Amino acid sequence: MTGIPLIFIIISIVEISRGMWIYDTLANAVESTTRDLAVRGYDCSTYVTSCAQTIGGYASDFNKWAIGLDPSQVVVVFTSATHSVTCNPLNSCYSNSTAWPPSGDSARNLDIWISASMPFNSALGMFIFGSTPVSFGKFNFSAKSHQQILF
Numbered sequence: 792m793t794g795i796p797l798i799f800i801i802i803s804i805v806e807i808s809r810g811m812w813i814y815d816t817l818a819n820a821v822e823s824t825t826r827d828l829a830v831r832g833y834d835c836s837t838y839v840t841s842c843a844q845t846i847g848g849y850a851s852d853f854n855k856w857a858i859g860l861d862p863s864q865v866v867v868v869f870t871s872a873t874h875s876v877t878c879n880p881l882n883s884c885y886s887n888s889t890a891w892p893p894s895g896d897s898a899r900n901l902d903i904w905i906s907a908s909m910p911f912n913s914a915l916g917m918f919i920f921g922s923t924p925v926s927f928g929k930f931n932f933s934a935k936s937h938q939q940i941l942f
Contacts, residue, residue, distance in 0.1 A: 907934055
């Protein structure tokens, strides 16, 4: 009799831990990509040898930081002062050759934002007994980062 509640508690702890890992990984990828974008502004050639970066390059960088997350489930939005590009899903932007930030939005002290979201499906639905399968609604983890272009 105590085995079923004990298994439920153990799987609940694993699911909560998995959700926390997904959120932390997503937030770290957003922050790291935004930080990288902030140092590649208008005058970065003075400080960095390879300034030119595209949406595809930043999408690949984001994927590098978001290790373990499925890029076909992650939605990323790149926003500058006047433009916005949505990668829905992330892997659809790997070949996007649009320069980012756009030339008018890459001046020093202009703001940039990156936001991302990813659905989380819990495995706890398998413990609900009944005649029809139970499906929980998707819970979306989201993260957003804001920086000013530094160079």
